[in-house]
Amino acid sequence: MHNVKFSVVEKNSHSVTLIGMSKTLLVKNVHPLGKEAVDLLVLDGLIAQITPAGSTQNQADTVIDGNNQLLLPGLVNAHAHIDKNLIGQPWHRNELQGATIRDLVDYERKIQLEEGLSTRTQSKLDVEASIAAGTTHIRTHVDIDPEIGLTGFEGVLGTKEEFKDRLTMQTVAFPQRGMLINPGTVELLEEALKMGADAMGGLDPSTVDRDPTQHINIVFDLAQKYGVEVDIHLHEPGMLGAFSVELITERTQALGMQGLVTISHVFCLGMVDDGYLNRLIDQILENDITIMSLGSGKGDFPPLKKLNDAGVRLCTGTDGVRDTWGPYNYVDMLERIKLMGYRSGFRRDEDVEMLLKVATYGGAAVMKDDSYGLEVGKAADFVIVPGEATTQAVVELRPRSYVIKRGRIVAKDGALITD
């Protein structure tokens, strides 16, 4: 235990003194992941003590009465596109034609230009709504291409800087409009890596770039050159997608990049036969590759329980929210878990709890945040939300009572706290 003097600031246990970054924060009477109630003491942004509820005195700079609610670790959105939402804009009536990735991307760019959207503003609005919903970590893919250059990336970097004390953010340099088919893109991606992108992105090596081996080589070479991770979008279906998974695992192995590669969406894992799937799982495990899945509205998606039980690292995210791709997604990671459970046919609480782990510890692992977790010595990144059980919180989606980042109250009753 840290040796520290506490002073009583607030005696009424139902009220809170919001003093921004507090030296000591005492959270009373919360149920970590639905388990027995505890009191939790935070010191300089770290969890200093966890004791049975009621065993701690009201002595801290700030005291929160958890009032028998749930305590969840900070929600981790490990796959976002905070540069491409329409939050705060008038409602966009979606009149998309076509259904290929190219159709979707072209429609998106058309609307972005027509509306004159600022990536800096939109990413800020996304982050504010995300924090209010309990998100403490975001890995975001950022569009980079010759038409917009690094404008979008710079906007997101500005938002990352603005919220650096309230949100852990990673950026992925992402060739949304293709790389080989879009001359000038590779140079811009490299520039983004020089500017501090945390990972090198990729996209459908066969169906978009028409040269899977070359696409994957460039992605991995740039990642190695700048010492960053790889995170590749893979929408390709069936055997074609599975071939891309093989190419990615082979390249990971050849370059010794085990533990540094994520494949996102990977719908093909829900499409191939069981025998082939088992071989792919073996390759994924051997190369410690993370699978990012947020399920899917209409189509197949990876079998989450099977992958989890096999020991595959999993993470999830919101994908783009309230954008031209469709109206359904939003920033709330608990809603994401609800949709993934619904789509997976999970009826039992223990299966929903598995998804909550994916959306918390799973995401923190892919973001390599060693300070993450509801344990003494870890960063005080957590969420207090009403509910008797975590599955109840997931399905009811009630406003978050408190969101804490590094010991600081960043949102209360569903609303961002602005200092």
Added chain:
Amino acid sequence: MHNVKFSVVEKNSHSVTLIGMSKTLLVKNVHPLGKEAVDLLVLDGLIAQITPAGSTQNQADTVIDGNNQLLLPGLVNAHAHIDKNLIGQPWHRNELQGATIRDLVDYERKIQLEEGLSTRTQSKLDVEASIAAGTTHIRTHVDIDPEIGLTGFEGVLGTKEEFKDRLTMQTVAFPQRGMLINPGTVELLEEALKMGADAMGGLDPSTVDRDPTQHINIVFDLAQKYGVEVDIHLHEPGMLGAFSVELITERTQALGMQGLVTISHVFCLGMVDDGYLNRLIDQILENDITIMSLGSGKGDFPPLKKLNDAGVRLCTGTDGVRDTWGPYNYVDMLERIKLMGYRSGFRRDEDVEMLLKVATYGGAAVMKDDSYGLEVGKAADFVIVPGEATTQAVVELRPRSYVIKRGRIVAKDGALITD
């Protein structure tokens, strides 16, 4: 126009005088299904006048300022099980084993008995939450079997009576635990029809009752004998389900019961090949059969857009909510539309709007409510909800500002009005 004298009761257009059943109600500045703003005058429970917003004087017993929000017709939950929820109970940790209908039903009964749940109480709680969410009509299937007899049905009838001025309800006598395999059930179903059930239910003629022709004959014979409709649950997959659809359409034709039969769920319509599906659609159209679908979390379900475009009558509902079958479903019909759009891969607003019609006009049609609709002369059953567009209301799921049933304010700001 009706010839009526108005008296000014309330001049402040932002406030409302809640006087229960009002003779005249004026709703100002609302957008019917997102269209141009109107004022709407209600007289003795019926829509008496719809005029451009701002053209009406503040003269009515009750005035609501719609404040530029959306006006939706009352939401119609055409497939509910209000006898089997766990609303208001401590959170139930789901530990279901198995996945067949029989496993689900046995687990459900086990928990119901352990918890000592009252159907009268649970159905009341369901109805209260439903009204608060904008539902003005419910068709509910009610479990009837020798173990519980007519207890559940009597409980639901009590709730129907209690809420008769605030909700239009139909009951379906439903053999959830089988009919032929469960001696005594047929006699109880007939008793429920004598007591006023509005439709005769059925369930998986092959997979549950093991004698599809006999099952269907009994269902139709009882329906004919008591002059009620037919509404059959059909979960059977693929060609087996399709065969049941054929038997049902053939029986409908043989008995001249066109327009009086609903098949619910009918997952098989999403499983058979296109050629066979087209032949089934022809039979469904020829017999004016309604298809009730609420989509599906994991598995296949009917192709809603194809059916709608072919002219098939569609309706939808919540199914059982917060029950032992799984945690996801709840009473909000706008959430149901959101999930159906998500599962159908609908990105365009016009497709979501189609689903909203299914959840309103489609349900009212199957319930044969000729007084339904946002038109002069129709019953004043409607919902006021924030949003610029109906699709926005569907994805945001904000609390309903007002719910009106027959001209009476039955809910406000997401909460039931209790007189």
